[in-house]
Amino acid sequence: NPYEPFPNLSSFELGEWFYGQGPQKSLKDFKALIEVLTGPDFSLDDVRGTKWTRVFQDLGKNREEINPKRSNWVDDTGWKTTDIKIEVPIHNRMKYGKGVETHVAGQLFHRSIVSIVEEKIRNAQDSRLFHYDGHELLWKPDPKSTAEFRIMSELYHSDVFLNAQKEVNHSPPPEIKDCPLPRVVVGLMFWSDATHVSTFSTCKVWPLYMLFANESKYRRAKDGIDLCNHVAYFDALSDSFKDYVTGRTQGKLPRDLLTHLNREMAHVQWEAILDDELINAIVVGLKIKCLDGEWRRFFIRIFTYSTDYPERVLMATIKARGDCPCVLCLVKKKNLNQMGTTEDMIFRDQHPRIDDDARRKSVLESREIIRGGVAVGGDRVVACLSNSDVPTVNAFSSRLGHTGFNIFGCLVVDLLHEFEIGVFKALFIHLIRILDASAPGSTLIHELDKRYRRVPTFNRTIRKFSANASSLRRRAARDYEDLLQCSIAVFDGLLAEPLNGLVLKLLFLNARWHALAKLRMQNEATIILLEQATTQLGDLYRQFVKDTDRGPFPPQGAPQSTGSEEPGMLPADSTGEPADAPSANSRRGGRRVKKLNISTVKFHALGHYPKIIRHVGPTDLYSTEWGEYFHKSPKAWTKQTSRRYLRMELSRHERKRKRLRRIKDRILSGVTAKSQELREQQKASRDPNTHHFIGISKRVSVPLADFSQGGRFSSDPLSSGFTRSLKQHLLLRFIAKLVPDLAREDKSKELARFAAAQDWSRIVLKNDRVYSHQIMRIKYTTYDARRDEDIIHLDTAQCNIMLQDPTYSYRPKPNEPPGSPHPFRYCKVIAILHAEVGYMGEIGRIGPQFACLPLEFLWVRWYRFHPGTTNFSLDQVELLRPDERGSHSFIDPSEVLRACHIIPRYCKGMEQGEGQSFLAQDKSDWKKYYINRFVDRDMFMRYEWGLAVGHTYTR
Ligand SMILES: [Zn+2]
Structure with missing residues (x-):
C-alpha cells in the first residue's frame, strides 16, 4: 500500500487537503476540497472507514513509536x-x-x-x-x-x-x-x-x-x-x-x-x-x-x-560588543569606524579570526580556573583569554576542529541586519533628526512624509508609502529598502547647501552599495565595483560625521527639541547594549547633541562583503x-498545537508535512492522466518567446474620426496630424510584417526607403477605428538570466517605459559621427492600442485578397534627457510640452525594454496652469523628474553597461 498510513488514495487526498493548508480555511481551500471530492479517482466509500485520528497520529510518529508488526511504512528516522x-x-x-x-x-x-x-x-x-x-x-x-x-x-x-x-x-x-x-x-x-x-x-x-x-x-x-x-x-x-x-x-x-x-x-x-x-x-x-x-x-x-549578530557571537563564542567585536576579524573597537580605508582592508586580510590550538588551549585553561571556584567574569579568567574570547568550549571547535573546520569562516555577513536595518536605518533616523532640527515645527518632516506618500508605486518592488515615513514604528527591513530606493528625490532640496548635496551623495552611495551587495548574480567586475563603492561609502560616512559634528542644533528662535523622541525612534537593540545605538550623545552648551555613530560592528561589517561574495557567492544565498x-x-x-508541549508538537507536524509530500511524490511518479495534464499546462504558461502581452479585446474602441476636424479631440494639440503619423507608423510595421526580410535590424534603412516609396494614405484601419487597452505586460530577461515581467497600467503612475537607443555606443569609433551619449530613451504611455490594418495597393495583396493584419502599437509622450551632474547623482528627465516638435509618437511595443520608475523632482514643483492637452494629461506634469535606477537590481544593472549576463547590448 503506497498510501500508508492512509488506507487508500481518497483518504490520502483528503488528509493532504486538511494538512496542506494554513490553520484557517479560506475559500481557496474550500475550492481545493471540492476539487478533491469531484476528482476522477475519489471514492466516498473509501474514506468512510478511515480511522482519521489514528492515521494522523501515525503520520507524525517516530519509527520506534510504531508497532513494526502493525506497519512498517516509516522509512525515515524521525x-x-x-x-x-x-x-x-x-x-x-x-x-x-x-x-x-x-x-x-x-x-x-x-x-x-x-x-x-x-x-x-x-x-x-x-x-x-x-x-x-x-x-x-x-x-x-x-x-x-x-x-x-x-x-x-x-x-x-x-x-x-x-x-x-x-x-x-x-x-x-x-x-x-x-x-x-x-x-x-x-x-x-x-x-x-x-x-x-x-x-x-x-x-x-x-x-x-x-x-x-x-x-x-x-x-x-x-x-x-x-x-x-x-x-x-x-x-x-x-x-x-x-x-x-x-x-x-x-x-x-x-x-x-x-x-x-x-x-x-x-x-x-x-x-x-x-x-x-x-x-x-x-x-x-x-x-x-x-x-x-x-x-x-x-x-x-x-x-x-x-x-543575526547576537546569535552569531553566541556561536562564535566571543563577547558581544567586546573590545574585539567582529566574528570575522580581530579589529579593535576603536577602529570600527575606519571601514574601507586601505589600512583597514589590509588589517582584515592579515588578521582573520581563526580557531587554532592556542585559542582552544586558553579556553580550557580559563575553565580550569572557573572550576577552582573563580567567578566567570573574574580577573584571572579574563586574563587568560584574548580577542574577546569567552570561557565556553565551542562545539564546532571541539567536535570538528580536527577535521580542519573553522566556524568563523561560516558565519557570513548579514545584509538585512547589518545594512538595511543597521547602517542605513541609523542614517535615516539621523537624517530625520537633522530635518527636525533644521526648521521649526517639524515642517520639513511633514514635507518629507508628503513626498514619500506621492512616490509612484512600481511592480511589487515599491509599494505605496501609506504610513508616515518619518514615524518608525514596526518597520521591517523591506520598508527600509523601499525608503532607501526612493530617498534621493524625496530628500532633494529639503536642507540648505552644502548639506543638501552631501546628503544626496550619501544616499546615492548607500543605494549603490546596497544594490551591488544584493545582486543575485555576481562576477569579478561587479565585485570590484562593490569594493570601490565600499571604500567610497566609508570615506563619505566619515566626512558626513565630521561635517555634522556639531550636531543638528535647532535654528535661531525655533522651539527647542524636547528630546522626547517617539518610542520607535531609537532602535532599541534586543541586547540593549549601548555601543550599537545610532548616536552617541553628549551635551554641549546645555543642549543635547546627537551624532551619527559609525563606530559600530554593523558599519565595520560592510568591509567584509566583497571578500565573502568572492569566496562563498552572492549574499542572497545565505541571507x-x-x-x-x-x-x-x-x-x-x-x-494547530496546544502549545503545552510546543516543540514536540512542532516536530510531529514537521514529519507529517514531509511524509505527506513523500507519499505524494510516490503517487505522482507513476504517470497518471492528472499529473500529465498538470505538466503540460505548466509548460504552456511559460512560453519564453513572448515579448509582451496586450490582449485582443475590442471592448473599448475609438473611431479615427474623433481625432479629425470636428471630432471629439479636434481641439487637442495632440490630435493634429494624428491619422497621418499613425498611418506612417503602421505602413512601416505593415511592410515589415509582409516582407520579413526587411524587418531585420540591419535593414532598417532599406525598410525606410521602401516605405517612403509607398503611399501612407493607402493604409486603412478596419472599421476606421483603433481599440484601446488599459494594461500591457512586458516580459524581459533579467540580469541574472531569468524571465520577469513589468506591468504598464494606464491611468496610474505605472505608465513609464524605457527603450534602447540604437544610436548609443559604449565606445564610439573615432571616424563615426557621435551617437547618443545615453543608452536609453524614456517615454510615458498615453494609450495602448491595436487595430486591424490593411494597405490598398499592390504590396497589400496576398493572392487576390487584401491582407488585414492585427497590429499593436503604443502612443507615447517623450521625455527629454538630462544626465546626472556628477557620478553620484541620478539622471533627470522632463516631459516635452505637447506643442513641442516630436513630443509624442507611436512605437512598436516590441521595442520596449522595460517599465521604468520615474519620480518627480519634488523640490522643483509642478508645471503651472491648466495644461494644454487633455490627451497628454499635462496638467499634472512636474517640471523635472528623476529616473530611479535603484528601483530593483535588474534596473540597476541596466546602467552598469556590459556587465549583466541576461542583458543584450547594442555595441
Ligand atoms: Zn571584521
Whole structure:
C-alpha cells in the first residue's frame, strides 16, 4: 500500500487537503476540497472507514513509536530528544560545593543530519535536481573574443565548494585512499533564529534550519517545493533550572553568569547535533547507493551559518560588543569606524579570526580556573583569554576542529541586519533628526512624509508609502529598502547647501552599495565595483560625521527639541547594549547633541562583503531573510498545537508535512492522466518567446474620426496630424510584417526607403477605428538570466517605459559621427492600442485578397534627457510640452525594454496652469523628474553597461 498510513488514495487526498493548508480555511481551500471530492479517482466509500485520528497520529510518529508488526511504512528516522547537561560554576564564596556542578538544563529536539542527507539522496524527486558536481560558471560576453568571466550565482559555483571538492578528490584521508567510488561533496547551510510564535505571544521557538548547497537557490521560494529541513528545536534555560542556580548562589543570578550559562547551553546542544555519525561522514564520507544504482561516497561539509549578530557571537563564542567585536576579524573597537580605508582592508586580510590550538588551549585553561571556584567574569579568567574570547568550549571547535573546520569562516555577513536595518536605518533616523532640527515645527518632516506618500508605486518592488515615513514604528527591513530606493528625490532640496548635496551623495552611495551587495548574480567586475563603492561609502560616512559634528542644533528662535523622541525612534537593540545605538550623545552648551555613530560592528561589517561574495557567492544565498521566510511554517503549525508541549508538537507536524509530500511524490511518479495534464499546462504558461502581452479585446474602441476636424479631440494639440503619423507608423510595421526580410535590424534603412516609396494614405484601419487597452505586460530577461515581467497600467503612475537607443555606443569609433551619449530613451504611455490594418495597393495583396493584419502599437509622450551632474547623482528627465516638435509618437511595443520608475523632482514643483492637452494629461506634469535606477537590481544593472549576463547590448 503506497498510501500508508492512509488506507487508500481518497483518504490520502483528503488528509493532504486538511494538512496542506494554513490553520484557517479560506475559500481557496474550500475550492481545493471540492476539487478533491469531484476528482476522477475519489471514492466516498473509501474514506468512510478511515480511522482519521489514528492515521494522523501515525503520520507524525517516530519509527520506534510504531508497532513494526502493525506497519512498517516509516522509512525515515524521525526526531529524537536529548537531555542537555551543562556545568554550573559555583563560586568559592558559596557555603558548599565550590567549583562546578553538572545539571540537566533542558532538552533538545533534533534530527540526525546524516539521516536527512540520506533521505535527500534517496528521494527520487529531489535527487533529480541535486547537483553532484560543483563547477565554474563562465560567461563569454563577446563570442568573437576569448575573454571569459567567472560568474557567481549558486553555492556550487563558489570557491568554497570547488575547494572542498578538490580536497576530497585529491587529498582524501588514508583509510579511503584506495576507494574507487566517485566522491561527492554535500554542502550544508544553516540558519537559526529564536522567534516569537506570534505577534502577541511570549512563547518562543528557536529552530535550526538546514538547506543543501547542492540545490539551486531559485527553487527555494517555489510553492510546493520544500527545500528547508528542520534539524533542531533548541531549548533555552528553563525556569526550574534558573531556580536551581539561584538556590546554589544565594538567590543571585549575575548577568555574567546568566550569559555564560546561555552560551554553555547553546554549545552543548550543538555538540549533540554534531554527532559521531556526522563526523564520520565529514572525514571518510558516507557510502550511499544512489537511484541510478551506483554507489557513491558523500562527504558532508558545512559552508555557511546565517544568524543575526547576537546569535552569531553566541556561536562564535566571543563577547558581544567586546573590545574585539567582529566574528570575522580581530579589529579593535576603536577602529570600527575606519571601514574601507586601505589600512583597514589590509588589517582584515592579515588578521582573520581563526580557531587554532592556542585559542582552544586558553579556553580550557580559563575553565580550569572557573572550576577552582573563580567567578566567570573574574580577573584571572579574563586574563587568560584574548580577542574577546569567552570561557565556553565551542562545539564546532571541539567536535570538528580536527577535521580542519573553522566556524568563523561560516558565519557570513548579514545584509538585512547589518545594512538595511543597521547602517542605513541609523542614517535615516539621523537624517530625520537633522530635518527636525533644521526648521521649526517639524515642517520639513511633514514635507518629507508628503513626498514619500506621492512616490509612484512600481511592480511589487515599491509599494505605496501609506504610513508616515518619518514615524518608525514596526518597520521591517523591506520598508527600509523601499525608503532607501526612493530617498534621493524625496530628500532633494529639503536642507540648505552644502548639506543638501552631501546628503544626496550619501544616499546615492548607500543605494549603490546596497544594490551591488544584493545582486543575485555576481562576477569579478561587479565585485570590484562593490569594493570601490565600499571604500567610497566609508570615506563619505566619515566626512558626513565630521561635517555634522556639531550636531543638528535647532535654528535661531525655533522651539527647542524636547528630546522626547517617539518610542520607535531609537532602535532599541534586543541586547540593549549601548555601543550599537545610532548616536552617541553628549551635551554641549546645555543642549543635547546627537551624532551619527559609525563606530559600530554593523558599519565595520560592510568591509567584509566583497571578500565573502568572492569566496562563498552572492549574499542572497545565505541571507537571514530566508530565516524569516522559513519561520512561516513553525508559526503556522503553532496555531494547530496546544502549545503545552510546543516543540514536540512542532516536530510531529514537521514529519507529517514531509511524509505527506513523500507519499505524494510516490503517487505522482507513476504517470497518471492528472499529473500529465498538470505538466503540460505548466509548460504552456511559460512560453519564453513572448515579448509582451496586450490582449485582443475590442471592448473599448475609438473611431479615427474623433481625432479629425470636428471630432471629439479636434481641439487637442495632440490630435493634429494624428491619422497621418499613425498611418506612417503602421505602413512601416505593415511592410515589415509582409516582407520579413526587411524587418531585420540591419535593414532598417532599406525598410525606410521602401516605405517612403509607398503611399501612407493607402493604409486603412478596419472599421476606421483603433481599440484601446488599459494594461500591457512586458516580459524581459533579467540580469541574472531569468524571465520577469513589468506591468504598464494606464491611468496610474505605472505608465513609464524605457527603450534602447540604437544610436548609443559604449565606445564610439573615432571616424563615426557621435551617437547618443545615453543608452536609453524614456517615454510615458498615453494609450495602448491595436487595430486591424490593411494597405490598398499592390504590396497589400496576398493572392487576390487584401491582407488585414492585427497590429499593436503604443502612443507615447517623450521625455527629454538630462544626465546626472556628477557620478553620484541620478539622471533627470522632463516631459516635452505637447506643442513641442516630436513630443509624442507611436512605437512598436516590441521595442520596449522595460517599465521604468520615474519620480518627480519634488523640490522643483509642478508645471503651472491648466495644461494644454487633455490627451497628454499635462496638467499634472512636474517640471523635472528623476529616473530611479535603484528601483530593483535588474534596473540597476541596466546602467552598469556590459556587465549583466541576461542583458543584450547594442555595441
Ligand atoms: Zn571584521
